[in-house]
Amino acid sequence: AMLDDFKGMSGKLSISVASTASYITPHLLAVFCQRHPETKVSLSVTNRENVLHRLTHNETDMVIMGRPPDGLDLDATPFMENRLAIIAPIDHPLAHEQDIPLSRLAEETFLVREQGSGTRITTERFFAERGIRLTTGTEMSTNEAIKQAVQAGMGLGILSLNTVSLELETRRLTVLDVQNFPIVRHWYVVHRKGKRLSTAGQAFKDFLLEDVKL
Ligand code: PGA
Known part of the structure; x- marks a missing residue:
């Protein structure tokens, strides 16, 4: 828990996206980072298979991808049409x-x-x-x-x-x-079920779900 708290305060956010989502994500980040200039974001662009690997091995805060497969214990919420x-x-x-x-x-x-x-x-x-x-x-x-x-x-x-x-x-x-x-x-924001998101991670998820038109 302490590590998570520290992560939250340091304002770091690591996002992985499936290749097609790389066309929308920078535009979303531009708005988010303007509102949260203290947050340092790293964006990794890879294919769907790698994105799923990173998620299940807890190597990324969250992912933007098309609908993920069922049965991987993921929390997936649609936020935008594709x-x-x-x-x-x-x-x-x-x-x-x-x-x-x-x-x-x-x-x-x-x-x-x-x-x-x-x-x-x-x-x-x-x-x-x-x-x-x-x-x-x-x-x-x-x-x-x-x-x-x-x-x-x-x-x-x-x-x-x-x-x-x-x-x-x-x-x-x-x-x-x-x-x-x-x-x-649809594009989904996805993370492991039950994952405790950092402050920056939660802020980004809230931004996607509240401010981006579905
Ligand atoms: P892509 O699309 O894998 O065809 O780049 C992203 C997705 O549908 O997850």
Whole structure:
């Protein structure tokens, strides 16, 4: 308990995020750190599997990720939407079509994230539930690589809208208007069940749950 108290007073906060959450977390931290300038934050960006490892081994105060698996004794609370959309180059033949049927996607090639990515797991489940088999092209382990490959015409991507705001604004990429899209997920703030959060940790969690729009 003494160690926890000391940690709280020193105002240190260690956060780990799954790679896609690295697009939103700095914006959240910017506001939080302005309100709590005494807090020193360290942010580690890694994949979903490592994030879960750190959590269960108590190596991080808290984590921001997509919905974690059940059964790990975690406390997970959603605080923000995470929409997945079909991303295409702006000159794609489907770019100006509306209400594109899901089945039409079977004719396209998709660039996919690596095994263990939350984006990938969600996408695979979504199409499997609807009995649609996608043709997958190259597998890439970052959102950035997929964005570049989509621009270069290698295929379509299914990405969190959080990752492409700049490219949509500058018209390097576009979102296809496909039925049943976007897939709406959420970002969760997660820590071990029963963990006694430091003062800074509790303040950050309160900030996410009270001040960030779900
Ligand atoms: P990612 O997304 O693993 O695809 O980067 C984060 C998550 O869904 O947990």
